[in-house]
Amino acid sequence: MKIAIIGAGNLGMSIAKGMLNSDLKLDSLYLTKRTISDLTNCNFGTKVKITANNNKAIQNSEIIIVAVQPKQLKQVLSEIKCDLQSKHTIISVVTGRKIEEIESVLGKEIAIIRSMPNTAISVSESMTCLCANQKGEEKLTSATTIFNSLGTTLQIDEKLMQAATVICASGIAFWMRLIRATTQGAIQLGFDAKEAQELAMQTCLGASSLLVKSGNHPEQEIDKVTTPSGCTIEGLNEMEHQGLSSSLIKGLVTSFEKINQI
Ligand SMILES: NC(=O)C1=CN([C@@H]2O[C@H](COP(=O)(O)OP(=O)(O)OC[C@H]3O[C@@H](n4cnc5c(N)ncnc54)[C@H](OP(=O)(O)O)[C@@H]3O)[C@@H](O)[C@H]2O)C=CC1
Ligand SMILES: O=C(O)[C@@H]1CCC=N1
Numbered sequence: 001m002k003i004a005i006i007g008a009g010n011l012g013m014s015i016a017k018g019m020l021n022s023d024l025k026l027d028s029l030y031l032t033k034r035t036i037s038d039l040t041n042c043n044f045g046t047k048v049k050i051t052a053n054n055n056k057a058i059q060n061s062e063i064i065i066v067a068v069q070p071k072q073l074k075q076v077l078s079e080i081k082c083d084l085q086s087k088h089t090i091i092s093v094v095t096g097r098k099i100e101e102i103e104s105v106l107g108k109e110i111a112i113i114r115s116m117p118n119t120a121i122s123v124s125e126s127m128t129c130l131c132a133n134q135k136g137e138e139k140l141t142s143a144t145t146i147f148n149s150l151g152t153t154l155q156i157d158e159k160l161m162q163a164a165t166v167i168c169a170s171g172i173a174f175w176m177r178l179i180r181a182t183t184q185g186a187i188q189l190g191f192d193a194k195e196a197q198e199l200a201m202q203t204c205l206g207a208s209s210l211l212v213k214s215g216n217h218p219e220q221e222i223d224k225v226t227t228p229s230g231c232t233i234e235g236l237n238e239m240e241h242q243g244l245s246s247s248l249i250k251g252l253v254t255s256f257e258k259i260n261q262i
Contacts, residue, residue, distance in 0.1 A: 001146075004030035004061035006054055006076060007068035008039060011093055014122040015065060018150040020044060022124055030057035058083040063146070065091045065115075070262050073097050077105040084110055089139045091115050095165055096262040099133045099158060111136040113143045114161055117150070118169045126151030127171075129164035166255045174251065179204055 001024060005012045008031040016031055030049045031039060039050045051057055058064055058080050068076050073094050084090075089111040092102055102112050113136045117128040128147040132140045140155065147153045156164060179200045186196035210221050226233040 001025055001063065002027050002061045003063045003065065004032065004057040005065045005067055006032050006057065006080070007066060007072070008033045008050075009067065009069075011117070011119060011121075012065070012067035014119045015067065015093075015117065015150070016044075016048070017122040018124050018126070019146075020048070022149045024146065024149055028060060030061055032057045054080050055083050058088070062087050063089050063091065063143075065093065067093050070094055070096055073102075074105060077102060081106055089113060089136065089143065091143060093117060095169070096162065096259055099131070103133060108133065109135060111139045113140060114158060115143065115147065116161060116164050116169055117147065118172045120172060121147075121150045124150050127168040128153045129156045129161065129168060130154070131156055131158045131161060162259045163256060165259055166252055170255050174248070175204070 003019065003026065005016055008016065012031065012033075016029060019026060019029060026047050028047050028049060029044075030051060031044075032051055032054050033039065034052055036050050036052050042050075044050075049057070049060075054076065064080070064084075066073065066076060073092070084106060086109075090102065090106065091113045093115050095116075099112055099114055102114075103110075106112065112133040113130060114132070115128055115130050117126040120126050121128070126147065128151055130140065130143060130147065130153055132143075136143075144153050144155065154164075179197075182200035182203070183193070183196045186199050187193055191199065207221070210216070211218060214221075222236070226236065
């Protein structure tokens with residue numbers, strides 16, 4: 001596989017790290033950004049080429065992952081357009097930029113996939129949503145194979161891509177804050193900071209794994225934990241009186257409203 005990541009920033013580098021630690025058979029991995037001095041000290045091995053020259057990266061690659069900020073996208077697409085051939089697949093992870101906007105620069109004859117991974121891709125635990133233009137449909141299987149080796153995937157209708165961004169990509173930050181709050185609570189109850197974070201992280205992982213492996217609804221698992229007149233239901237009800245579910249849902253909707261303005 002010959003892959004280029006155009007825009008080796010937070011997400012681009014997370015994708016690169018995940019790929020380099022995965023089973024993917026990489027022939028080459030080009031990483032581009034305008035200021036490459038931040039990356040030149042990294043020792044990624046001989047398959048990784050770091051360059052500020054997007055055109056060179058495209059010419060030597062087949063799968064092109066575009067990971068620049070939304071405001072930078074049009075300029076980057078205009079710059080690389082002249083190098084694109086039928087062998088290329090464009091995978092855009094850019095937030096809020098529709099396939100039709102990408103087609104308006106590159107045309108409809110280029111395979112375009114919109115993908116929304118999250119930073120857990122660096123540890124092969126991303127939840128990645130995907131959709132494609134007409135030309136990209138035939139490349140969707142191979143793109144799905146790539147992202148399946150870096151976590152889990154779901155093919156979705158493009159109109160759900162903004163919602164997927166909030167739930168899965170921003171979701172990493174939301175879950176981090178919940179883990180952080182649990183850690184703070186554990187410290188208040190007597191654990192030192194390191195132990196508190198370990199308790200919070202592993203309990204979060206356990207709760208998630210229970211649902212993934214059993215296929216159960218969260219309330220089925222909650223019913224098993226809430227002893228009648230016990231401490232769990234007392235704590236849970238207090239959290240709901242204080243607006244736990246409501247504040248989470250309102251936060252997700254606010255995030256969604258913002259994304260539609262990007
Ligand atoms: N961070 C996240 O968790 C997620 C981000 N996204 C989306 O992914 C995209 C990237 O986000 P993020 O990684 O956080 O942003 P960053 O700003 O960290 O990364 C963008 C990178 O693009 C580079 N860049 C800018 N212009 C060019 C250019 N002309 N040619 C080559 N490289 C360029 C920048 O480096 P330099 O300035 O040196 O060129 C920078 O490293 C955004 O659209 C974001 O919305 C989606 C899901 C999750
Ligand atoms: O905050 C943002 O706008 C981007 C999209 C999802 C994650 N980061």
